[in-house]
Amino acid sequence: MKKLINDPQDFVAEMLKGTALANPGSLRYVPEFNLIMRVDAPREDKVSVIQGSGSGHEPAHVMFVGRGMLDGACPGDVFSAPPVDYVVGTTKMLNSPMGVLYLVNNYTGDGMAFEMAAEIVEAEGIRVATVVIDDDVAVKDSTYTIGRRGVAGNFFVIKAVGAAAELSASLDDLVLLGNRVNSVTRTMGMALTSCTPPAKGSPLFELGQSEMEMGVGIHGEPGRSREPLGSANEIIDALVEAVVADLPYRRGDQVALMINGLGATPVSELYLAYGRAHEQLVARGIDVARSYVGEYCTSLDMAGCSVTLVRLDDGLVDYLAAPADVAVRIF
Amino acid sequence: MTATLGDVAFVIGSMARTAVDNEGLFGELDAVVGDGDFGYSMARGFEAVLAGWSELDRASIGGFLKGVATTVMGRMGGTSGPIWGTALLRAGTVAGNESELECAEVLAMLWAAIEGIRQRGKSDVGDKTLLDALVPAVNALEGELLNGGAAADALSRAAVVASEAAEATRPMVAKRGRASYAGDRSVGTLDPGAAAVARMFQDIAASWSEHVGRSDSEAHT
Incomplete structure (x- = not known):
């Protein structure tokens, strides 16, 4: 292996640190939850839109955090969904009175982490909704599998939902929009x-x-x-x-x-x-x-x-x- | 047969060491049809359990297991974190404030953990997951214990059954997790989760008598 890395276990954290240092006016790094978030989030006048997923897909999704796209992204290790605690911690930090929207790529681990996190934060009175992205046609969408994967098409869901959220669209409307974009x-x-x-x-x-x-x-x-x-x-x-x-x-x-x-x-x-x-x-x-x-x-x-x-x-x-x-x- | 907090802690500690010691092996198994993160996720999560071992709540078995679950969910990503976290939480809920469990309570705790995995993973026996080793192993454990068998014998039997059951996942088609994308191409490979469960049962069974001996000598001093 020939890579620009130090200790493989520090790979994600060092990448996230660099992302924040390169964008001091707009991004903030919260090491506890692998979180890259907008410095101005959460805002009272917009739903907070967040992504998880694994690392290793950059620029997706930490480098899609910013005005008009995501409010935060809390990736897990390389190719691994984030621990439930990262999602819970991120949701609490980005909790907006208008709600929090989870954009989840359709994988077993991501689905479970966000589902568990939603149960935990909803019990504490935070309003969350989820849009599942599954644009990959290579996998058959059958009842015998967990269905199609979320891949590069997630960019369009993030972009459209992020733009609408910036215009103060409601949580329900963002869910409809996200599902509509995913469906086409x-x-x-x-x-x-x-x-x-x-x-x-x-x-x-x-x-x-x-x-x-x-x-x-x-x-x-x-x-x-x-x-x-x-x-x-x-x-x-x-x-x-x-x-x-x-x-x-x-x-x-x-x-x-x-x-x-x-x-x-x-x-x-x-x-x-x-x-x-x-x-x-x-x-x-x-x-x-x-x-x-x-x-x-x-x-x-x-x-x-x-x-x-x-x-x-x-x-x-x-x-x-x-x-x-x-x-x-x-x- | 009864189980003390010390017994439960021994089992959890053994599972954690199995996960840490087999990071490479479990990762290789996952790379065949998955994405290779299983070994890494398991090792990082259980490594955190071992690192915080002395600070875990030891007032009750339920409190101890919930502490382990919280640690696992704080560090273990991928599919493994929610699966193992849910299993440990459900087991902890059944154990409650007790510091010693009757045989029936131990079995109820294990079945609650399995039910949690079924619900969280929306999966069942036959989907080529860890349940394919765990359910037969707990069935075997239950059979031995309800027949009045000693814990050591029941664990040995469960370890044998778990290993056979893990091996029997080879011809199965994966229906859950990333291995499911491989469809028919997943046939012929060992399910990493089932293999991990089998290895955990083997390691617990292999060191159980040593643990009991140590507990007895501690009890007598």
């Missing part, structure tokens, strides 16, 4: 390489030089199939086909298109992928109205990408276009 968002990813969690010190799974994993999860979980490595066009066409067919997105639909890097894919390759995906959608009569290219939800040092589509309507476009001020910036 679909993602599928693929891995060219495995990834190495610092505490493990070796790749999470083996992927041969001439193999790829289609439908991979953002923790390296298996996807739909392991296949011989294809060309960029073949890979992107397969991802676009899987995503488009799932909702399905139809001729005349207006969409947002996101090409998300999984951590070790050059920006050049992401734009190459974007170009192909864009053309494929146009050829299907689907109008790409908003474009997103870069790293939004990564899997440590995994090479690969995911394709996300969101079916837009006028209200949703306004929320996505609304200003936000988060740690991720290049200006």
Whole structure:
């Protein structure tokens, strides 16, 4: 393992400290709960929107904390849902009279941590509601599993809900909006390489030089199939086909298109992928109205990408276009 | 057979050491179909229990178990924190303010923990989870104890059953947790949670007579 780390056990804490030091005017780090929060939260005139999830997906979600997006994020260890206490502590620190909204990616651990935390804080009179995000089409949504995973599409739920919360939308309205965005968002990813969690010190799974994993999860979980490595066009066409067919997105639909890097894919390759995906959608009569290219939800040092589509309507476009001020910036 | 606070503390301490000592093994098992965080989560949570060992409430068995649960939920993330936290809390609730439990109370405590795991995980035997080792093991323990068997024999029997049951998770298809995404590809792998439960029963059974001997000599001094 060759990484820019010290003691693997300090990896998350040192990353969070750096995030706060890089944004002294807007972010605050609370080590006790792995919490990155807005310095001005909680506010009486807005619902506090919080995320948990595991670490290792940066910029998701600690670097999405800021005006117009999240009020706080309390990640667990790498690829591990936060302990219940982190969520309880974060909820109490961000408790607003308008309520607290949990945005939870659909994983067993996250679901249980937020469910237990909700039981505990509700007993103390705090009003909470939950939106579960499950945009990954690679996993069948069946009663025999816990259902589809939450992956890169969570960005759109955070962005829309964050913008509406900034305009003082009620907790109930935010739940409706979050569920609406989730219902029109679909993602599928693929891995060219495995990834190495610092505490493990070796790749999470083996992927041969001439193999790829289609439908991979953002923790390296298996996807739909392991296949011989294809060309960029073949890979992107397969991802676009899987995503488009799932909702399905139809001729005349207006969409947002996101090409998300999984951590070790050059920006050049992401734009190459974007170009192909864009053309494929146009050829299907689907109008790409908003474009997103870069790293939004990564899997440590995994090479690969995911394709996300969101079916837009006028209200949703306004929320996505609304200003936000988060740690991720290049200006 | 009765169980004292010392007996309960011995079992918890043994479980904690098993979790800490097997971090690598449990992580490797999880990496096959999960995401490899199981060993790390278990080790960090139970490491915290051992670190705060002397400060745990020892006024009653219920208080002790709730203290352990609180520590676990404060540090253990992933699926493991809520699962083990809920199990320990439910067990503590049944044990209540007692400092010594009758056989039936010990069994009620274990079944309450299992029911907590079922509810929290929305899972049951057959889903390829820790319940697939835990439920048969507690059934075996109960059978031995209700037949008048000694605790040492009952634990040995439970350890054997747990190990067999953990091994029997190999052909199962995972239906809960991240392993469930692997679907048919989860077939052929040992469930890490079931393997951890089996290892815990093995370690408790292996050192139980030593613990009883030590307790007896303490009682006589």
